[in-house]
Amino acid sequence: MTRPVRKQPSQLRSARWFAPDDLRSFGHRSRLMQLGYSPEEFMDRPLIGILNTWSEINSCHSHFRERAKDVKRGIQMAGGFAVEMPSLSVDESFTKPTSMLYRNMLAMEVEEMIRAHPFDGVVLMGGCDKTTPGLVMGAITAGVPMIYLPAGPMLRGNYRGQHLGSGSDAWKYWDERRAGNIDEKEWEGLQGGIARSAGVCMTMGTASTMTAITDAMGLTLPGASSIPAVDSGHQRMSADCGRRIVAMVWEDLTPDRIVTEASVRNAAIVAMATGCSTNAVVHLVAMARRAGVELSLDTLDELGRETPLIANVRPSGTDYLMEDFHYAGGLRALMAQLRERLDLSCLTVTGQTIGENLEGAKVWNDDVIRPLSNPVYKEGSLAVLRGNLCPDGAVIKPAACDPKYHVHEGPALVFDSYPEMKAAIDDENLEVTPDHVLVLRNAGPLGGPGFPEWGMLPIPRALIRQGYRDMLRISDARMSGTSYGACVLHVAPEAYVGGPLALLETGDRVRLDLPSRRLDMLVDEAEITRRRREWKAPKPRFERGWGWMFSKHVTQADTGCDFDFLQHDFGRAAGEPDIF
Ligand code: FES
Numbered sequence: 001m002t003r004p005v006r007k008q009p010s011q012l013r014s015a016r017w018f019a020p021d022d023l024r025s026f027g028h029r030s031r032l033m034q035l036g037y038s039p040e041e042f043m044d045r046p047l048i049g050i051l052n053t054w055s056e057i058n059s060c061h062s063h064f065r066e067r068a069k070d071v072k073r074g075i076q077m078a079g080g081f082a083v084e085m086p087s088l089s090v091d092e093s094f095t096k097p098t099s100m101l102y103r104n105m106l107a108m109e110v111e112e113m114i115r116a117h118p119f120d121g122v123v124l125m126g127g128c129d130k131t132t133p134g135l136v137m138g139a140i141t142a143g144v145p146m147i148y149l150p151a152g153p154m155l156r157g158n159y160r161g162q163h164l165g166s167g168s169d170a171w172k173y174w175d176e177r178r179a180g181n182i183d184e185k186e187w188e189g190l191q192g193g194i195a196r197s198a199g200v201c202m203t204m205g206t207a208s209t210m211t212a213i214t215d216a217m218g219l220t221l222p223g224a225s226s227i228p229a230v231d232s233g234h235q236r237m238s239a240d241c242g243r244r245i246v247a248m249v250w251e252d253l254t255p256d257r258i259v260t261e262a263s264v265r266n267a268a269i270v271a272m273a274t275g276c277s278t279n280a281v282v283h284l285v286a287m288a289r290r291a292g293v294e295l296s297l298d299t300l301d302e303l304g305r306e307t308p309l310i311a312n313v314r315p316s317g318t319d320y321l322m323e324d325f326h327y328a329g330g331l332r333a334l335m336a337q338l339r340e341r342l343d344l345s346c347l348t349v350t351g352q353t354i355g356e357n358l359e360g361a362k363v364w365n366d367d368v369i370r371p372l373s374n375p376v377y378k379e380g381s382l383a384v385l386r387g388n389l390c391p392d393g394a395v396i397k398p399a400a401c402d403p404k405y406h407v408h409e410g411p412a413l414v415f416d417s418y419p420e421m422k423a424a425i426d427d428e429n430l431e432v433t434p435d436h437v438l439v440l441r442n443a444g445p446l447g448g449p450g451f452p453e454w455g456m457l458p459i460p461r462a463l464i465r466q467g468y469r470d471m472l473r474i475s476d477a478r479m480s481g482t483s484y485g486a487c488v489l490h491v492a493p494e495a496y497v498g499g500p501l502a503l504l505e506t507g508d509r510v511r512l513d514l515p516s517r518r519l520d521m522l523v524d525e526a527e528i529t530r531r532r533r534e535w536k537a538p539k540p541r542f543e544r545g546w547g548w549m550f551s552k553h554v555t556q557a558d559t560g561c562d563f564d565f566l567q568h569d570f571g572r573a574a575g576e577p578d579i580f
Contacts (some may be wrong), residue, residue: 074242
């Protein structure tokens with residue numbers, strides 16, 4: 001393939017800050033000298049921003065302080081000038097009401113800080129769920145060369161010699177604790193063993209799904225997404241990111257050449273083959289739209305139907321975790337299995353195509369990364385439903401739920417809020433049967449607020465005691481990528497803005513028909529119309545601050561929950577103001 005001509009130093013973006021013989025540039029140069037740098041260190045060299053989402057309260061990124069040094073080493077080796085800058089560390093574990101409220105804040109910060117500073121290229125350091133889409137969305141719009149450095153999964157959890165998976169085992173053992181099968185001592189043991197090193201959740205949850213998507217899209221070094229966070233290979237990959245971004249600047253390899261309709265499709269296929277988190281839908285749609293690529297829910301459903309799930313990693317797979325996936329060959333090996341389904345001509349951050357990057361990739365354990373002829377599931381990572389309850393779509397992860405719920409009809413048990421549900425769910429006298437359909441509404445992008453991960457509604461204690469561990473659940477919320485069960489999520493439009501879910505009443509019959517991709521309330525049209533007339537919009541949740549801005553501008557789940565004014569057309573129209 002044709003390689004671009006190497007840029008001249010005078011063409012560097014940073015030259016606008018440092019090269020002119022004027023007062024402003026004098027100020028820029030003198031302030032770098034104030035920091036102890038000589039002009040030889042920064043003049044005529046690519047200035048690389050290392051955007052680091054490290055924070056002391058982000059346990060998934062606790063190794064990033066050290067890794068930033070490795071990136072810097074690589075940048076300097078390649079003749080660049082490195083500057084580390086903090087970026088909003090949206091952590092999944094501690095942020096209330098939900099980290100999703102802040103994904104767009106990170107995306108805005110990244111876009112604006114890249115634009116405002118003399119960066120010729122950036123290394124994006126992220127991994128914990130929302131940091132990947134947030135960093136990538138902002139950097140796609142900013143448009144300078146960028147490379148994504150994924151945090152990598154933490155080591156497998158361990159308790160009494162038994163492997164534990166992030167999230168998935170927490171949900172599983174919590175149900176056992178609620179059933180009275182686990183005492184305090186055992187619970188504490190599980191607590192200490194489930195997260196035992198730096199790195200992101202080590203199931204194929206949202207974090208590993210999103211880093212895999214970014215890898216498949218060509219935005220990371222090939223196969224970087226699954227390297228365990230504490231493996232020395234992760235340090236070497238970090239230094240390689242530093243080396244490579246300097247070359248990308250000289251080659252003017254910008255994200256618009258990498259993120260295309262074909263590379264987005266590749267990423268979606270890979271997501272399906274990994275048994276992706278349902279959150280992938282919202283984030284991938286939003287990332288693609290930043291590049292001007294429309295990815296519809298129907299396309300995702302189609303890919304979900306035709307792509308076999310071949311990564312045998314929990315929660316969709318059995319037994320294995322991300323560490324096993326990496327040792328089995330990682331994402332390159334998985335993509336090599338999918339060769340015929342991918343567009344191998346897509347360009348990547350290496351300056352080579354996906355096809356070139358996959359040369360020599362091999363599977364070392366074909367029970368973890370299965371051949372297409374022996375998938376974990378023939379299809380079913382993701383399905384998109386339509387019907388009178390979700391005219392703009394809803395998603396379900398068929399591979400992660402008991403097949404007996406694929407076609408199910410039962411009476412609805414509706415909760416209007418999370419506190420209402422929480423108060424009722426452990427009531428031994430709650431009138432509920434295994435056939436009931438649990439519904440939590442007002443938990444979407446505006447209603448949550450911020451689209452929280454409440455969609456894996458707890459099974460009522462009364463049913464837990466009878467041995468039930470799954471039932472049909474419906475919500476306009478999301479669920480964690482480490483969750484599982486017969487959960488219909490992302491119902492759009494959400495109840496809070498008057499979507500049909502707002503009109504459902506306890507006792508109405510609800511029918512899910514997964515093979516036909518339908519989700520309906522079996523209520524006649526006249527009654528629905530009557531209820532719609534009586535529905536009253538709730539009061540806005542915020543009157544000031546970020547929440548107010550979020551509520552004014554966030555889009556619904558089916559279009560990625562980006563802000564309306566940040567989507568592609570707005571980005572292009574605004575461009576980079578040439579006024580400074
Ligand atoms: Fe950070 Fe799961 S909590 S990736």
